[in-house]
Amino acid sequence: MAERGLSVLFVEKGPLGHRTEGQDLRADLSDYRARQARGFWPTPIETRIAGEGPQRFFAPLGSGVGGSSVFYAAAAEQPERHDLETTSAMPHPTGGWPVGFDSFRPYFVQAQEALSIRGEKDPLSDLPGPALDAPPLTEAEARMFDDFRAAGLHPYRAHEALRRLPGCTDCLGRKCPRACKMDGRSAGVEPALETGNATLLPNCAVEELIEGQGRITAVRVRAEGRDHLLQADVFVLAAGALNSPNLLLRSTGKHAAGCANSSGCVGHGLMFHLSEMVALWPRRGSPAVGATRTLSFRDLYTHEGQRLGLVQSMGVAADYGQIAGHLKGILARSRLRRVPGASRVATLAAKIGADVFGSATVLVGLLEDLPYVDNRVEPHPDDPEVPLIHYTISDELKARRALFRQAMRRTLGQHRMMLLNFGPSLNFGHSSGTLRFGSDPATSVLDVDCRAHDLDNLYVADASFMPTSMGVNPSLTIAANALRVGDIVATRLAATRRIAS
Numbered sequence: 001m002a003e004r005g006l007s008v009l010f011v012e013k014g015p016l017g018h019r020t021e022g023q024d025l026r027a028d029l030s031d032y033r034a035r036q037a038r039g040f041w042p043t044p045i046e047t048r049i050a051g052e053g054p055q056r057f058f059a060p061l062g063s064g065v066g067g068s069s070v071f072y073a074a075a076a077e078q079p080e081r082h083d084l085e086t087t088s089a090m091p092h093p094t095g096g097w098p099v100g101f102d103s104f105r106p107y108f109v110q111a112q113e114a115l116s117i118r119g120e121k122d123p124l125s126d127l128p129g130p131a132l133d134a135p136p137l138t139e140a141e142a143r144m145f146d147d148f149r150a151a152g153l154h155p156y157r158a159h160e161a162l163r164r165l166p167g168c169t170d171c172l173g174r175k176c177p178r179a180c181k182m183d184g185r186s187a188g189v190e191p192a193l194e195t196g197n198a199t200l201l202p203n204c205a206v207e208e209l210i211e212g213q214g215r216i217t218a219v220r221v222r223a224e225g226r227d228h229l230l231q232a233d234v235f236v237l238a239a240g241a242l243n244s245p246n247l248l249l250r251s252t253g254k255h256a257a258g259c260a261n262s263s264g265c266v267g268h269g270l271m272f273h274l275s276e277m278v279a280l281w282p283r284r285g286s287p288a289v290g291a292t293r294t295l296s297f298r299d300l301y302t303h304e305g306q307r308l309g310l311v312q313s314m315g316v317a318a319d320y321g322q323i324a325g326h327l328k329g330i331l332a333r334s335r336l337r338r339v340p341g342a343s344r345v346a347t348l349a350a351k352i353g354a355d356v357f358g359s360a361t362v363l364v365g366l367l368e369d370l371p372y373v374d375n376r377v378e379p380h381p382d383d384p385e386v387p388l389i390h391y392t393i394s395d396e397l398k399a400r401r402a403l404f405r406q407a408m409r410r411t412l413g414q415h416r417m418m419l420l421n422f423g424p425s426l427n428f429g430h431s432s433g434t435l436r437f438g439s440d441p442a443t444s445v446l447d448v449d450c451r452a453h454d455l456d457n458l459y460v461a462d463a464s465f466m467p468t469s470m471g472v473n474p475s476l477t478i479a480a481n482a483l484r485v486g487d488i489v490a491t492r493l494a495a496t497r498r499i500a501s
């Protein structure tokens with residue numbers, strides 16, 4: 001929008017930050033101000049999962065310029081056609097997104113360009129790969145690709161949003177000190193500011209959307225302890241899939257049920273991906289690969305008529321300490337934490353893996369989550385800054401998870417491998433679906449243009465809009481949709497101005 005000459009104001013709750021920072025998102029830092037200063041979401045979230053008692057912990061959520069994406073691992077993969085619509089091979093669980101794959105496709109390409117995506121064509125797909133080639137593989141990585149092909153799989157170079165400038169240190173899971181990792185800050189906010197048409201208000205939290213005559217007339221913001229009202233022709237909400245619905249639910253000036261909520265759908269349909277992690281040691285005679293982010297494969301994207309998801313390397317190597325720490329972290333959040341001796345079993349499993357095989361490459365399978373109306377987020381009644389999550393792991397999801405694990409075991413069985421999860425592991429960094437777009441105002445919050453059905457000048461451009469969570473990482477689709485919404489708003493404002501003049 002700024003590039004098209006519109007005047008844009010970014011209102012960001014978190015700090016501007018310094019380009020030289022390179023910190024990762026630390027869950028063990030609990031002090032509100034310390035978290036805020038580093039660009040972490042300052043409060044914990046509270047979860048009530050499958051009727052289990054409340055649990056509070058710090059979710060992987062950013063709060064600063066670029067949001068959570070400055071911490072992301074830069075995997076930016078395009079979804080499959082069946083993620084957005086029904087195909088002959090795979091029905092869509094919602095009947096399809098209101099905008100089909102072919103209409104989205106030009107925005108996927110634009111997003112790939114904006115994020116400088118590098119990678120290779122997926123051999124199982126008819127779609128071209130990203131325009132930029134991936135950097136060369138090491139010898140050990142090339143052997144890993146050969147081993148996967150020998151096992152009948154179709155690996156390809158993962159699609160990553162890294163410009164790989166000289167001295168690139170990968171910055172996966174942490175802030176990049178240069179505009180080398182392409183994220184919401186380097187590919188979105190900074191280029192917008194460079195046009196001279198955009199202004200940024202950091203450390204400024206939107207507290208309420210104020211409504212009048214079917215429009216948003218102003219937002220009330222809080223900065224340095226004082227409230228202000230900001231007005232605009234058009235408002236684009238992009239506070240993330242947990243906080244955008246919370247802000248609408250907290251904006252009760254006109255309606256007790258919250259702003260844009262005549263459907264009662266705001267906050268509902270919350271989805272995460274389930275992460276299935278595997279430690280993979282090289283086949284006998286192949287060199288150890290260690291940390292790599294190079295490989296993806298979609299052989300299990302659908303399996304036995306079920307929607308599963310992408311498998312990709314995570315960019316971490318797992319030695320004994322890491323595997324043990326990881327297993328214990330998962331255990332601490334699972335029901336098994338109460339089983340006597342479970343922690344010792346985790347330690348032992350990690351020790352055996354590391355002693356016998358050495359350092360492992362870690363792969364992650366992203367299992368698609370489907371929208372259930374009762375899975376939802378709302379502001380915590382005692383502290384509105386805390387997202388309160390109600391989530392039930394459905395039998396259907398449990399069954400697909402079991403199928404995914406079985407298929408991963410079978411397809412990776414020629415390697416020495418260890419599944420690292422005990423119970424289901426919800427990826428709290430991949431929340432989506434809480435303000436879904438759709439054609440029917442009774443069952444969706446946003447229309448086809450991602451404009452609120454109830455409000456003429458309120459648009460949404462974050463992970464909330466997605467009606468289904470897809471079998472890939474969400475960022476490329478969030479970016480593509482944001483570009484689409486930007487086009488819609490720019491075209492609308494250009495038309496209004498032509499009429500006015």
Ligand SMILES: Cc1cc2nc3c(=O)[nH]c(=O)nc-3n(C[C@H](O)[C@H](O)[C@H](O)COP(=O)(O)OP(=O)(O)OC[C@H]3O[C@@H](n4cnc5c(N)ncnc54)[C@H](O)[C@@H]3O)c2cc1C
Pocket residue numbers: 011012013014025060061062063064065066067068069070071072073074075076077173184204205206207238239240241243244247429430431461462463464473474475476478
């Ligand atoms: C460690 C990590 C690794 C990840 N790796 C990947 C990956 O490899 N690939 C991938 O596709 N995805 C990845 N993700 C997920 C991806 O980062 C998110 O899906 C994406 O950033 C969500 O974008 P969003 O715009 O919806 O929200 P966010 O990026 O969370 O942005 C929301 C912004 O809104 C601000 N905000 C919230 N409330 C207010 C308010 N009231 N007033 C003003 N501002 C407010 C927040 O401070 C924040 O800056 C990862 C996430 C994490 C945390």
